[in-house]
Amino acid sequence: MEIEEQAALTSGPDFWHTRAVADVPAIMVTDGPHGVRKQVAGEGHGLLDSEPSTCFPPAVALASTWDPALARRVGEALAQECLAMDVAVLLGPGVNLKRAPLGGRNFEYFAEDPILTGVMATEWVAGLQSRGVGASLKHFAINSQETDRMRVSADVDERTLREMYLRAFQRVIQRARPWTVMCSYNRINGVYASQHHWLLTEVLRGEWGFEGVLVSDWGAVVDRVEAVRAGLDLSMPGPDDAGDRALAAAVRAGSLPAAALETAAGRVEALARRAAAAARPGATYDAGAHHALARQVAARAVVLLKNDGGLLPLAPDEPSIAVLGEQARTPRYQGGGSSLVNPTRLDGALDAIKALAAGEVRFAGGYDDVEAAAALARESSVAIVFAGTEEETEGSDRTALELPAAHLALIEAVAAANPRTVVVLSNGAVVRTTPWDAAVPALVEGWLLGQAGGGALADVLFGVVNPSGRLTETIPLRLADHPAYLDFPGEQGHVRYGEGVHVGYRGFDAREQDVAYPFGFGLSYTTFSYSGLSVSTVDGGLLVRVTVANTGGRDGREIVQVYTSLPVSRVRRAPRELKAFAAVPLAVGESAEVELLVEAADLAYWDVELGRWVVEAGQYTVAVGSSSRDLRASATVAVAGDDERRPLTAESTIAEWFADPRGAAALTEAFAAMASAGGGMAAGVADPAMFSLMASTPLNRFAAFAGDAFGPATMAALLKAAN
Numbered sequence: 001m002e003i004e005e006q007a008a009l010t011s012g013p014d015f016w017h018t019r020a021v022a023d024v025p026a027i028m029v030t031d032g033p034h035g036v037r038k039q040v041a042g043e044g045h046g047l048l049d050s051e052p053s054t055c056f057p058p059a060v061a062l063a064s065t066w067d068p069a070l071a072r073r074v075g076e077a078l079a080q081e082c083l084a085m086d087v088a089v090l091l092g093p094g095v096n097l098k099r100a101p102l103g104g105r106n107f108e109y110f111a112e113d114p115i116l117t118g119v120m121a122t123e124w125v126a127g128l129q130s131r132g133v134g135a136s137l138k139h140f141a142i143n144s145q146e147t148d149r150m151r152v153s154a155d156v157d158e159r160t161l162r163e164m165y166l167r168a169f170q171r172v173i174q175r176a177r178p179w180t181v182m183c184s185y186n187r188i189n190g191v192y193a194s195q196h197h198w199l200l201t202e203v204l205r206g207e208w209g210f211e212g213v214l215v216s217d218w219g220a221v222v223d224r225v226e227a228v229r230a231g232l233d234l235s236m237p238g239p240d241d242a243g244d245r246a247l248a249a250a251v252r253a254g255s256l257p258a259a260a261l262e263t264a265a266g267r268v269e270a271l272a273r274r275a276a277a278a279a280r281p282g283a284t285y286d287a288g289a290h291h292a293l294a295r296q297v298a299a300r301a302v303v304l305l306k307n308d309g310g311l312l313p314l315a316p317d318e319p320s321i322a323v324l325g326e327q328a329r330t331p332r333y334q335g336g337g338s339s340l341v342n343p344t345r346l347d348g349a350l351d352a353i354k355a356l357a358a359g360e361v362r363f364a365g366g367y368d369d370v371e372a373a374a375a376l377a378r379e380s381s382v383a384i385v386f387a388g389t390e391e392e393t394e395g396s397d398r399t400a401l402e403l404p405a406a407h408l409a410l411i412e413a414v415a416a417a418n419p420r421t422v423v424v425l426s427n428g429a430v431v432r433t434t435p436w437d438a439a440v441p442a443l444v445e446g447w448l449l450g451q452a453g454g455g456a457l458a459d460v461l462f463g464v465v466n467p468s469g470r471l472t473e474t475i476p477l478r479l480a481d482h483p484a485y486l487d488f489p490g491e492q493g494h495v496r497y498g499e500g501v502h503v504g505y506r507g508f509d510a511r512e513q514d515v516a517y518p519f520g521f522g523l524s525y526t527t528f529s530y531s532g533l534s535v536s537t538v539d540g541g542l543l544v545r546v547t548v549a550n551t552g553g554r555d556g557r558e559i560v561q562v563y564t565s566l567p568v569s570r571v572r573r574a575p576r577e578l579k580a581f582a583a584v585p586l587a588v589g590e591s592a593e594v595e596l597l598v599e600a601a602d603l604a605y606w607d608v609e610l611g612r613w614v615v616e617a618g619q620y621t622v623a624v625g626s627s628s629r630d631l632r633a634s635a636t637v638a639v640a641g642d643d644e645r646r647p648l649t650a651e652s653t654i655a656e657w658f659a660d661p662r663g664a665a666a667l668t669e670a671f672a673a674m675a676s677a678g679g680g681m682a683a684g685v686a687d688p689a690m691f692s693l694m695a696s697t698p699l700n701r702f703a704a705f706a707g708d709a710f711g712p713a714t715m716a717a718l719l720k721a722a723n
């Protein structure tokens with residue numbers, strides 16, 4: 001292939017295709033992630049004019065199911081729709097962490113935890129790709145805010161980067177091998193993601209073995225030559241003839257190695273051929289079945305936050321129901337921006353409630369006629385208020401945690417009018433629930449549930465489905481409590497990830513702060529008991545077994561969660577970290593032994609001194625439970641850990657030398673020799689008070705105190721003996 005042809009392959013000819021060059025076919029890529037947004041041919045880039053497709057629950061809801069098998073089924077269904085629409089790559093999933101509650105795209109992301117995110121996304125990608133459609137894991141990396149998203153530098157230390165923000169990417173890449181990865185817009189520690197050689201080449205390809213195509217986010221490339229040099233393959237959207245020419249010129253001038261361009265073009269070619277071979281012209285899908293799947297997922301995503309006195313589920317013969325709030329009739333079911341799907345159909349909760357209720361159902365819009373709504377509530381046997389955010393969209397972060405004032409006023413008035421008030425929330429990320437939730441006996445978190453969400457909410461309200469959704473993000477008492485509060489969204493071009501590894505619940509737990517509803521929380525209409533916890537080590541990781549029983553009066557699903565902690569550690573750690581989980585269906589009276597595996601890789605922390613993952617040796621606490629703050633059983637287990645000896649250097653402190661067996665022996669001998677030769681400093685260190693004073697002194701600095709008694713020869717001999 002000519003250099004010019006290679007260059008042409010590395011940019012798109014339009015918004016949604018790769019370029020056909022010679023016999024390399026063009027393929028179509030499109031958004032994603034929770035439905036196929038295929039823009040109508042010939043139309044502009046309007047978000048609304050796309051072909052209808054199933055609007056599955058966005059990631060915020062899918063993740064709340066804590067059910068990897070469901071994520072896989074959604075991936076498979078999305079693939080069928082892609083095949084039917086001749087789409088080769090679906091641009092998702094988004095696995096950035098929900099670092100801060102106001103993040104504008106939190107609805108597109110899974111969780112504030114990397115393992116939950118990674119497990120769910122792995123299954124989604126595996127499901128999608130099992131049918132011959134590629135995924136695009138995005139946005140690589142550290143794209144956890146919308147404010148200044150195209151320029152801001154996410155300033156983050158390496159341990160936080162590896163353990164929190166890259167961990168889900170690494171997991172999905174190594175386990176599900178996505179066909180493509182999409183780099184983000186932002187800078188990372190000052191360098192654009194699209195030009196970040198360390199991230200794109202050394203880590204992604206070198207360490208993790210990624211072999212697919214690295215595509216830019218739309219418009220993320222600032223300099224085509226620098227992007228290819230860093231490891232980017234495909235710049236989108238196109239056309240970008242000037243960029244293509246610049247690339248070819250750089251190769252001809254010798255300023256860009258020919259191999260860099262050849263490799264990038266080769267990867268795009270391989271993707272196009274692979275996708276073309278997987279295409280299924282004439283494929284169809286069953287829109288009705290996909291709607292039913294969307295409803296099933298949505299119902300499992302609903303999180304029951306409060307249910308005083310067992311107000312829910314409602315009996316089918318509830319005499320009279322007041323449904324209040326326009327969102328019951330006009331659902332908020334997805335967020336704005338590139339993920340906006342034109343649904344095949346749309347169910348509102350009001351109609352679905354009417355379909356399940358035997359008694360009278362009356363409705364009021366509520367947000368601007370609060371009095372009428374309260375009156376209706378007063379006359380009815382139960383009142384259901386629909387409240388939520390008005391808008392969440394890519395491109396901007398939210399500005400407040402509170403619900404809109406009109407919705408708050410409605411909740412307050414209805415709760416005062418009828419003691420049997422249920423509040424149903426629709427929001428893409430957490431909203432503040434205090435202090436108003438104290439006045440309502442039942443609270444249902446309905447997220448953004450996709451096109452079948454209305455039916456799913458009715459299923460939960462009437463107990464057709466027993467809720468099993470769990471929070472994937474903490475609901476704080478107030479915004480100012482949040483670990484990211486002081487450092488979000490940054491200023492003057494920088495956002496400092498100041499809370500480090502203490503993202504979300506890790507930060508709340510470390511500060512022993514009260515929260516409104518903790519990570520992992522969600523109620524059921526039945527109850528579960530835990531017994532017989534046992535933990536053993538296997539392949540450097542942990543095998544956790546626990547028996548869970550349904551002790552209540554309804555069939556249900558428990559989300560069993562495993563958290564580990566290492567109270568005595570070399571590094572600062574969160575009090576507990578989610579390491580494994582399982583969704584367990586249990587009929588009334590049934591019990592099951594659940595087995596959960598915590599792999600060694602998931603126990604590891606990133607050691608910045610050693611520059612690698614380390615499983616630290618020690619006594620780990622393993623707790624299992626129903627949420628991060630409802631732990632039902634715990635055990636302690638000794639983990640042998642990795643060899644984490646770090647070489648002693650002249651910069652190592654006296655304490656570090658003494659902490660190391662070989663170092664201690666060598667130094668003791670050297671000090672003894674110095675002492676017998678009259679070296680006062682060496683003799684002094686034997687005195688405990690002196691030792692405390694000197695312990696943190698690097699050995700080369702001690703040498704300065706000790707003068708001739710501790711010369712270069714002594715140091716050299718010590719280093720030789722110790723290492």
Ligand code: BGC
Nearest residue numbers: 031032091138139217218338
């Ligand atoms: C978004 C991506 C999306 C792309 C294509 C960008 O603005 O950040 O998530 O896939 O547009 O629409």
